[in-house]
Amino acid sequence: MDFETLSADLRGLQERALKEIAAAADPDALEQLQIQYLGKKGDLTAVLRGIGALPAEDRPRVGAIANEVSEAVKGALASRGTELRAIVQAQRLLAEKVDVTLPGRSIARGTLHPIPETIAAIAEVFGQFGFVIYEGPEVENDLTNFQMLNIAPDHPARDLWDTLYVDIPGHLLRTHTSPGQIRVMQSTKPPIRALLPGRCFRYEAVDASHGFEFFQVEGLMVDEGTSMADLQGLLDEFAHALFGPRKTRFRPGYYPFTEPSVAFDVECVVCGGVGCPACSKTGWMTILGAGMVHPVVLQYGGIDPERYQGFAFGMGVERISNLRHSVPDLRYYLENDLRFLEQFR
Amino acid sequence: MRVPLNWLREYVDVQLSPEELAERLTLLGMEVQAIEHWGADWRSVVVGELLTVEKHPFADRLHLTSVNIGSGEPLHIVCGANNIAPGQRVPVALPGAVLPGDRRIERTEKMGIASEGMLCSGDELHITSDAEGILILPAATPLGQQLSDLYGDVVLDVDVKPNRGDALCLLGLAREVAAATGAALRWPEIIVKETGDPVSDHLRVDVRVPELCSRFVGRWIGGVKIGPSPDAIQMRLRAAGMRPVSNVVDASNYVMLELGKPTHAFNGAAVTDGTIIVRMAERGERLETLDHVERELMPDTLIIADSKGPIGIAGVMGGAASEIGDDTTAIAVESAIFDPVSIRRTGHRYALRSEASLRFEKGQEFRLARIGADRVAQLTQAWAGGTIARGRVDTASVEPEPARLAFRPARVSKLLGGAIPTADQRDLLRRVGIETELAPAGTRIQVAVEPKPLVVDPGSEEVLVAVMPTWRRDLAIEADVTEEVARIRGYEMTPAHLPDTLMPAYRHSPLRVRDAVREIMAGAGISEVVTHALVSPADEAALAWPDDESGPPPDGASVTDGASIGQPITVTNPLSVQHSVLRRHLIGSLLNVLALNERQGRESVAIFEIGQGYGRVGDAPREWNRLAFLLAGSAAQPGWNQAARAYDIDDAKGLVELLCRLLRLPAPVYTADETGLPLHPGRALTVVAQTERETLSGRVAELHPDTIARWDVRAGSVVVAELAIKGLAGGNLPNVRVQPTPRFPEVDRDLAVIVENARPAAHIEASIRGHAGELLRRVTLFDVYRGAPLAASEKSLAYRLVFGARDRTLTEVEIDGAMAQVRSGVEVDLGAHIRT
């Protein structure tokens, strides 16, 4: 074995290897070639076995050539490997193609009922003006529901509240959230800004605009100088927040527990004030009743009416919701047909 | 209150259009709820003159007439009435006309003779009550005119508030119109021609309970002739919503609508000895009232009587025996002031509330007793003839002076929130008849009357005295004067601004936890419902739980361990039995919702409600908030890319576990509840998750098939839960407390425990936790296996235990030691063996 022969064998091996690597069809074949040429029992090792028969001075020269060959084969293996992986990946991606226009997997999400949602919307507006939430009992006593609100047992105004009575002496199902005014005043001192949401009951036949169970939100503000102008300013903000910019008005109303009493109207949300069946052609819709807290009520609440004054308001939650969501019938709310509820997504 | 504008114009000039007038009244607090065009339903009804009236050749009761309607050929009309004669002017419904009640008139043939329209009775036009004869119009009525142009009117429907009884009449509303427009008010001219004997010859009045009848004015009219009132009067009453009866009764009703003064006319011959007694009923007395109902009178009823017994229920309804009849010739007029409360109670007691009693209930101006009696006498004589006896019987002829009320103009301004000059306030008040004068020194202010009178010294503030009109019984305190100023001035004049006063102290919203739970539930795919609190007693009872009526109150929010919610509260006057008790549990309401939605074709229903429960212990009512949910049908919306899966009890427990995590509670502890009805005895459990301050507790179950059947639900299985959660009634979520993230690796080991089938998994987990020591961080069940090689009576539960320490990496020895403890502990505790 001489130097020339050995180096020619090495060059031949390189040429053969590079040709076969270029022709390798897949990563497995490439791996086989790596073992065949560079493995411990591979062709390169076999050729180099002849190195021991060379003169000592030729050995480094052969070693250098063997390194070149090895590097060239490794380089070819690597680049062909990269090419083949790219081809395989492209094939896989092609095979993985799906119809992306198919709908997604549905994720169940429940809906929230418009009554608590409307209460939350009302509370959010007044919350910005410092009103905090209280709740009172629904099984209320006659004293708090009526008498302390300036409605004596034989007051003609009792006809305004048809009452459901219960089998507990002196108790009834509260006809409005107004008794909460008394409870708040008795439990806290001015300055008071309170909001009282809750369920109310009346002896009332059910139709599209009446029910024997319904929800109200009561508001109460008491301080030394709280005035009708404050009431009007706050309610304007409220109406604008819920119904967008539109005209509002106060007109005289009547409640035994406020003096003066007013009704608060907003420009009809259906016709914008022109007049339509929804607003009885008046162009206005009443959204709540309000007034300055009657001195009788302040006194029952333990508050000196000579020093303090305040306002109260009360609104029907369903009414507000009807106007915001165009709900045509009050019965929808407690019926809970999911075809109605699921529209509130 | 129905207000025909033509009638209203008798008392005040109205230049405004009906719509403008309605708006002005509404802004004055007299809300106009509807504007009705009276007579709008007479279409193509015109005035005609009868030219000829002849007998129908083939029918005795019919007439052939020819009628001139002012233009064209005379019409030939067949008519069945007997009160017609040539020369009369009558209403003619032309072919194509429409009468009230949508009655259409066409050309017809009656007994072989063509009829080109119809002559109308007052009843057919709904303007008088005469159905027998044709309505005969005044001779000067213009021919060919549309009847609606002549007799049509605009009627305002005014909602008079309960405190304004004085405005429950035309004159009262005319006063308001005058205040709104500045026009002058015209009182009707009341002149009584007293030409008879002294009234004392005919009528005596004995008021035995003056505290309930503060004034009784009586008049006597002899020689009257009963008949219908003039057509114009009948039309007026009709337009105002009152049925004409007879001239005498109509006079009384007319005065009630005109002046707001209810009066009563008795048949004079039926008042024994001419003596009227006002007294309380005696036990056992009976009276047939005008509606021909025989009533047993109760002893607290104020009645009108004569010496023989009751002849009327005071202020509410007269008696049939003294009713005005066709043969009545003398009448006794009662014009009294009764106690409002007594009248109101009586009206309720007998379920008899009339236009009269409604007015008495609201209180009456004292002098109206006199004026009303005079007006009734005047109109009765005008419409029914007769002779008015001289003088009145009057039990309290001294009429009180107008009340005077001191007020501070500065306080009026302060309450309204804007300065209104004193002079302006005085002008505004004058427009509703309230005169003001400067207060004498030392005048004090009535701030409140009830519950304790509050009279204050005004100090140096300016004080005026308002002289209240006698008809305004609603003005008693300073705030009442403020309202008059504000409403006459108009609220558009009040400034609006945001409050600049102190803010109240912070307070947690009681809705906070509730809203958090609502969000959790909705996020988990469950929809919120809000249902009736009033339910049927049978439904309520069907869902009672055995521990409802024993143990402590529910305030601690525990629904297990014998927590009591007491007995149900029952409504004593329910609208229907379906809604007559307050629910203690929410599940029944959810079942109703399920049933309703199944009827709409819905297969899957997943709903929750956070609602109030109600109960009583003795006479103490209690209320609490609970979360309930119901799952029926398919858990996942089946689709092309996911399979349907029925809801089961694990979904419910998963929700409970989710709630516990998000409400910062420990993992819930489950205990089997084998009570049975209303729940599935093998698929019901109580659940408790408790920390020192927070709790969640309740029941989760599949419903018993009998319960499902009772609600007529189609779903094969229904999973429900009702949970008490502390904080639902108010409070806050606790803050998250963070543990340092572990710096040393955790190590996990698996453990398969073989136990008998009946052994609850909760026992195994509890035992593992009990023996693993403090290095144990988590235990998770990851498999339950039954089958070979296990015995049929056995099951294997596989747990992954995760160990870790805060300060070091655990050694194999430590973990092996802990696992050995667990293995031996579980074997000892449960008789289990460990699969290896």
Ligand SMILES: [Zn+2]
């Ligand atoms: Zn409108």
